[in-house]
Amino acid sequence: MKKTALWCAGLMAALPLSAHAATEISWWHAMTGANAEVVTKIASDFNASQSEYELKPVFKGTYPETLNAGIAAFRAGQAPDIMQVFDVGTGVMMGAKGAIKPVAEVLKEGGQTFDKSQYLAGIVGYYSTPEGEMLSFPYNSSSPILYYNKDIFAKAGLDVDNPPKTWAEVWAAARKIKESGAATCGYTSTWLTWIHTENFAAWNNVSWATNENGLAGVPELKIDGPLFVKHFHELADLAKEGVFVYGGRTSEAKQNFTSGECGILTESSGGLGDIVKSGMNYGIGQLPYDETAAGAPQNTTPGGASLWVMGGKSDEVYKGVAAFFAYLSKTEVQQFLHEQSGYLPVTMAAYEATKASGFYEKNPAREVPILQMSGKPPTENSKGVRAPNLPQLRDIQNEEYEKMLAGQQDAATALKNAAERGNAAIRDLTGG
């Protein structure tokens, strides 16, 4: 017995010596299900491709939980090397100058060539400074699109092959679905903040906030503008008629669609997996736009998450991170990521390769968000939105929207309150 214990102790002491001296790189992420498998596969493939570095992915919970874990770890001096942060947290990370190291810098110092023109402009632009320095590496990007239930469309006498293109058409189709009794609810949507506010602004080329929506400086919200008021007024009317059903603040409404309760849904392109899994007869269209807006449709902005490199690590670690990002940019890796997870590719080459492979002919839904995002060169209204406290701004908007949908206030009041409260919160933070 004693002998065995001694032997074990000896073995344990000897182990670190026998293992090869690869530099460990930690990667905290928030991916679950099929997307988590993609992370594991990419990491093990990267580790197999070279022997100098060992990438260790660690699951840290939901997006906000991962961000919080990273912040807490940083404060305790235990920050990971790479951290996946969702789009909403981008402003928070950008504000943390000493805590992060810009990806462009990491790549350059790591001896990797970084050619910005190879990447999809809309996505990379969102994760760069106004001067064009890429701060984080876009890992998974998505964009909101329209889904519709073909069976319900047929029952309601609507054109099954032509989904509504404008909001006016969506309202009309939704009313018809309800009136004809094809379904109890015509239309529902996930993320009223991301889809009906931030992307609504970009897609219709109206300003979400000053300073290029916050990309060029401290933003002042403009979401109480006339086009927003018109849109939310229409939405509130539909809610009153019972044609629009509210599902919740994040992606809960997907369930109202997959259960067959609602005929039309606007949701992230990343939500496709669950809709496919439900086995329903669905169709896909572009995100609707407002036909009264000049120049609409413009382009949509990316959602999803990017990889941030934390500051204060050794050069060895940064070299490894640079090598990993170079590996991640490879066409075949991007293509794999895009086809498996449903997120968008970040390089032009990967997009072209996927197109050439005939993937989009079989899966047309996968191309819609790319076309939406890069169909037109972005304007100052459509590069994305950024605020040092975007989670809080969204929270405020959700509260006001919920009060509006419950009939406690009209659209103009809701948007005015959301803008005023939001701007007060921004001023509070920036000391302005």
Place this chain on the structure above:
Amino acid sequence: MRRTVFPHRLLPWLLLAPQLAITLIFFYWPAAQAFRQSMLKEDPFGLSSTFVGLANFRKVLSDPNYLNSVQVTAVFSASVAFLAMSIALFLAVQAEKIIRGKGFYRTLMIWPYAVAPAIAGMLWLFMFNPSFGTLARPLRVMGINWNPLLNADHAMILIIAAATWKQISYNFLFFVAGLQAIPRSLLEAAAIDGASRRHSFWTITFPLLAPTTFFLLVVNTVYALFDTFGIIHAVTGGGPGKATETLVYKVYNDGFVNLIMGESAAQSVILMVIVIALTAFQFRFIERRVHYG
């Protein structure tokens, strides 16, 4: 009373050390940290922090959303404590009357206590979700436009029901024990004197249960204030609007979602003061009127 004398001065401290260490590390240290942070204005990463004195407290206390949260908490906690205790008392009294299958009945009553708050929340959410809830449909058929996603009252009713349901078992257990401690002879004497069941309950059983009731009042208030976070998080997330954002939920939301560290810390310090005050009040004033058997 005889004092226990330890042979060595160090020994009692040594024996106390583990407990003291746990208290210091897990209670006093975080509390001190909260105090420190409540006086600072800091970015999430702690890269820059400025001492702002009591500015965070002033801001929190003048924030109408905070006052709303106080109101929400008062309604929620009072409802949960009252309902959980009265329903449990009723069930305990009924369980006493049963002659056969007492154990079986009691065991069933205790089960919900083993359910984790988040799971309890999910259960109620699934039953009462307006679109796929199994019990939401009958409500609609009855002509109630049930929608906790947008209707503030419905949302409040839902979390009160879920939180109450989970706590009934615990209260039930203590009331059953309390009822068994009441001498049979008193109740029999009352019956002989011709007191009705209801009369003997209010004049004999209820007053004699006072110590149990008092203990449960403290426990239930603390439960409603602090342990219901999981339920609220799972069922309403503080919404619609801010209709179900209790004080504890607001601390979480401001600190961990909105990343406003200083104000969140100030709120947790205020909560600490509230709990200390509440407990002191309950022990000083209410306990005096309780007759311990």
